[in-house]
Amino acid sequence: MLLPASLMAAALALAVAADAAAADAAHGQELYESRCGGCHSLDANRVGPAHRGVYGRKAGSAPNFNYSPAVKNSTVVWEERTLNAWLTNPQALIPGQRMNFRVATAEDRADIIAYLRQQSGR
């Protein structure tokens, strides 16, 4: 049976919310350090922008980081749904971005997001 788009979107949002509720920020820290740490730090702009405070922040707004025009001009705000989409396939969320790094597993994405949220005081 085909579901209306609005119902599918609601179901997807519920699934993301369920993942967020079960997420493990401590495991997210391990994943962040091993997978994101090649390019990112919490408090310094490196290959990628600093991440402390990223949760709830508009894309492309970390101070003094040289973003791609695509990210700089994006209206995306980083929260559960957008971060999940970003880590699933950055190019699909913001075409023209420069990250391109993907986290294949939904549980891992949820844990990383939980850690970023925790480090953002949200």
Place this chain on the structure above:
Amino acid sequence: MTQSIDLRRRGLLRASGVSVLSASTVALLAGSEKMAVAQPSNTANDVGILNTALALENEAISAYQLGATSGLLQKPVLEVAVMFQTHHKEHRDALIATIRKLGGTPVVAKSDAQVAQALNASALKSQTDVLRLAQRLERGAANAYIGVIPSFGDRALAQVSARLAADEAMHWTVLTQVLKDPLPAKALSFGA
């Protein structure tokens, strides 16, 4: 003369019967830069990935430079660090050549001082501190190269990313042995 990464794989790709090369890669392998840049949709994104990789390699080169000139590394660890830095310089040169062949502009490296500040190098007080930083960066680099593999439009470049990841994983393994850390108890520890 610097060669692009793909050119060095030409013989093996043929021998292994790889049949998934995109039109742009075939053109690049044949040395036709005009054809190589005629596939704009995937190529622009691939150039973006390669430039991010270049920024990562530039940071690694600076990090090893900071370690090598810190006075904290003793022989033979210093010699190994310099060798690893040479590997990263070779990665950098190959990435720059490939980016240019694809019609892109390589990103400019940050200064060693900028990298030192970003990596909080002033906190490094011992050889172990330097090795821990290098170990962390190498693991991150290996995982970064693995994590971008699905995003390449050109499957030959995805293979290159896997080769770069293998170099970084080799560096991580040596550093882990020098630090006398335990090796991963389980398989598939990278990219996870």
